[in-house]
Amino acid sequence: MIDVYNLAFDYYRLNQFTKAEKIIDEFLLEESGNDQLYILLGNIRFQLNKVESSIECFEKAIELNPNSPEIYNNLGIIHRKANNFGKASRAFNKALSLAPQRADIHFNVGNLLKHEKEYDEAIDEYKKAIEIDPHFHQSYTNLSTTLELAHRYNELEEIFSEGLKLDPNNYKLRFNYGLYLEKNGSLDEAEKEFSEVLKYQPNWVPCLNNLAIIKEQKGLNNEALQMFEKILSLDPQNIQATNNIGFVYAKIGEKDEAKKFLKKTLSLDPSHYKSSKNLCNIYDKNEESIILAEELKRHTTLFPSDYESVVELGEAYIKNEDYSSAEKVLKNIEEIDNPSIPKNLAIVYAQQENFSESRKYLDKTLEMNPNDSSTLKKVAKINLLKENYIQAEKLYSKLVNIEPGSISAKRNLSKSLIKLDKLEEAEEIVKDILKDSPKSTEDLELLSDIYMGTGREEDSIIITNDIMEIQSNSNDPQSLDTLLQTLQTYEKRMKSLKINDKIAENVKNLVLINDRLNSNKAKYDQREEEDFTNILNFGNINSGVKVNEDLTDIIEVGDDLDDLDDSLLLSEEEDFDVEIEEEDENLNQIEDEDWEDEDLVDENFQEENQENSELRDMHPSQEEDDNLLELDQVKNMLEYINNLSEYLPVKQTDYMIKENVNLKLGTIISKLDGRLGLKNIDSSIPDKDISVDDLTETMSYIKNLTSFMPKNMTSNVLLNKISHITEELSLS
Template structure:
């Protein structure tokens, strides 16, 4: 009995110790909130929850930190957990309902339910009545009904300024400006020392265009309380919105002078520099912060974002490594590191980090978004679609979902479905006065995507219309000019293509797409001297060593076009010497060797790359080279290795199916499954139907073989008519084979005659085969 009592006492002591430790982390989190150290607050509150998962204050504090960081979904989830523990807390219920109204797809029924619960518990709870008015606004109630609720809230507590502010905002939205101003004056009369009253009045005056009066209100707010950070933030934003950048910068200087040169205040100045295009100044500020406070994660996040934007993935990754050293469960840092891998065309490594991030935070919008992009980069549309389902589940009205759906359908070759998605997206993103920048950016991307599909379909008029509209939307990007340049290249308007590529390079002088497009256009027109001169100019102006390998690869391609093979090889060797991990240089080298018939050396180059970074695409290329050497077993091994890494790789699946059916005498059922899987991924590739037809032919299923070969022939005809690709009559020849096996010699004869008419597109041995078959009939 005594031992049992001892155990109870020990357990109680441990339990109380855990509670005390958890409370310490809650207190620490509250301190971080006060100091605007929101990321650290999140960590403190999470630690408290790990110690004591039933601590309401920890979830409540976590919600406040998430809301301050703009992570509304996470804030909602935290408050929902808090209210499951303490459902009677009216203040938390009010904040949760307010957040429900903030999300892109307002949760109206949930908000109404919470309002009813609050008013049942306390009919005079003013915040609930303000919430009710805001809910009525969202549901399109009449102005009289909305005003009645606002006025009742004011009647309940006439000295509460926040109720007047909410009413004034509503009246301003309805352009009832005189009434709104009267309400704001009433609020100010309640307390003439209220900073928030002056800020609200300043925002109103700015909205109605009374800029000078608004400025006085914002200045007054700082005069009243020089220690109140929101006054500086609102005043700086006022100057920024009116293009007075010097005055905005002066406000940030005053913030640092009055509230101290803390990491948080310096970060606000750096963010201002980022907004105004002064990246280098922002970098200097963040580096200064980290010298004083190395563990300040916000600075590292910003630096990583800047370096990613600049394409400096190695620098960005260094910052993410520092973040992960501080907290290995930092999902944001994992996502940032994944983005560096995506920028380096390494989606497999990106997926590993994103998988970890989503285990920590399953509903992360950025995590899911970049996971979809990673699988799209791999061509794995099924997995991309799986994550798109998650994105739509967590964020039903996220507008980028339709753009991602269009990307998936485009990769599958379903251009018409992609166009349907883009058309719907463009319909809901029509220009409007209150349109957000996010929606404008989305519209620009949708127009570009639609234009590029039309370009692929050789619908030049429709493509030009979409691409020109995309280019007209701010900000003008180098990619806008590059897309239009591609259009004019395909229309053989080469002088205009060159002009547009040059314009793209004016916008972004180191844009590789624009530079390679320009060099290829000059090369196509055999203006080699001009191409060399332009490329050398880019090399001379380049200040970033990371771009040099790409420039040398371009020079190599230029030399190859001139037939200067030794110089082409030298350029690739230079690229590899500068960056031993630059894969395009190795691949180009292998292609150069292959073109010279030096297959063994080309394979050695691919093996060199594969040792550095196993890649399904490179295993496929190695398999193709082994086929050229008629080394069927090695080719099969390479295709299988590609499928081990990427089970959904359609080219590896198709090529392995072909190998099994035609060379290695393998399992035809496996070949059939592989061929069908390839077609599921890409439905408009004639070569895939050709492979399927060959498998059916080998299995003796002649009607299915005929159907598949006929599909390959029709797809090839369509493809050759809508592009510069030559038709491939080999598909028709194989169709004739299947028809002969099925006993349909009459139709086989017609197909062979059509095949022979296209003799200039046939290899001599295939042409002889067609003629011999025709004679035998």
């Protein structure tokens, strides 16, 4: 029988359980066995997942030796692994009653209590095992894991110190010590402990994984990637390694590589929570909102109680302007206590123009957080854009109360008031803004609109003229576009005025000019587009204007990558007689960190400034250009007189049409078109009836004509230009 036992036990240790079972079964067909043989057979059959048959073997052993603590100890282990915790407890208690000084039995009782989350009682049993046998190193390992689960962190340092002093080669206890150090931020010390463990177990995946995590936390991303890739070479299907590689690639900006590994993780395990969240965060940062919504929909189907992700799905639908889907998913979790739900529903209903529902959820949001100005801004903006000015006024008024220093809130409130014809209130707000920002062209434009709406046309023209002065002196290239719009607004303002009747008295002067130019009968093909430089110089203006609005963005959606588990994941030992080690199922979980947005620095800023400086050196200022007077300037002044004819009384306008005054002016313009060098005018223009004197007199007339216009109807820039041209003509 001894030979049979030894041979079967050798196969058992080699994990060749089927052969071991066959040897004992063949022996028992002819001979009766003893309790030790049935104990071994029970363990073999448990390894073959023959749980009931295994229990029968231990019960047979008890019949043969009812006072053996070893049999009850092993039976308790089998019952615990089969989740028969009551039977396991009775078996262990019987074993302890027979052998109260057995350290391994106290150890196994501790494992049962830990499994039932009776952590304090489990700790007591592990300590009894250590007291009985201080060299029973497995107790130190499992005691450390249980102290962590019980949040009794202050006792851990002593246990690690004592255990490693007794057995420096206890690599599992040393690994747990490394995790403890890592959790407490001692990364260098933790790295040393993990490196020491790898001397004993160079291919131990849990240790490689956690050492790679430390490398990543210290910013050694390439070393971390190499370690994670080593794990994949040892275990190609290791989903934690594929997830962690994806995480590191995402962190260093290699988004395509990150997606590849995260998708590989999900192909191996479609329900892998962290990979799904990390992939969603990449889509979010890349503003791939459509794909983001698809992945979040899949994710929330698998994890319906992950309400944060459901909210993110609703926000993704809002970004995609799929408001009905956003409404549906957010309404499904409306009862969850999450402030993001009502605030997003307020936005959704505002976009759907269901303003009463929007206001209901906005009020609920402000009840939860009275200072939530962000949501208030978004909903107020939508109301303004949707032309719901009554609601916009109320919301912006509330926003100004919350943020009294917000210029944009005051500005948008004034816009709402203007639309509601509450011009006096709007004027008061705009003037308050201009106290601190007197050169804010946007607010000056609002004030100009208010003046026009209240019948103060000349004041409106004055403000518009100020705006043009500010824009013409700006170094911002975009100011050229806004200046054109302002010029167009300026023209509209002028057309709205009733021109002073004194202008009619000067029509005779215009006729005199016509008589002097009467010989010039050439047809004039008027250009369809005005040269923009001439518009800037002379105020030659054409069409309407659209005032830009400074409104904040509606949706701000962006979260960092998912935080992976922060818990201390410690390795532990198993029951003594069946298996020495019991590793925590969560041992390999990585503790992923949040992504951090880096502020982007405009690296081209200084270069662009240098380029502008060079351009300024290449193109002299306007004062320098004026020293070289070109006929294009004269030509455009004549074009300007054509524009002035629009403001003449009907009688004089009819006379000009009848006498072809505009056509004759156009003749001069066409002859001057493209000709340079004022002093060569007599030789360069074939028509000898046109002389420098004619042009000088025309310039003088234009200046006289502008003097009869209402005050500040023309810009100082224009008047200075007329004077300068006249002076140059007199010197020719």
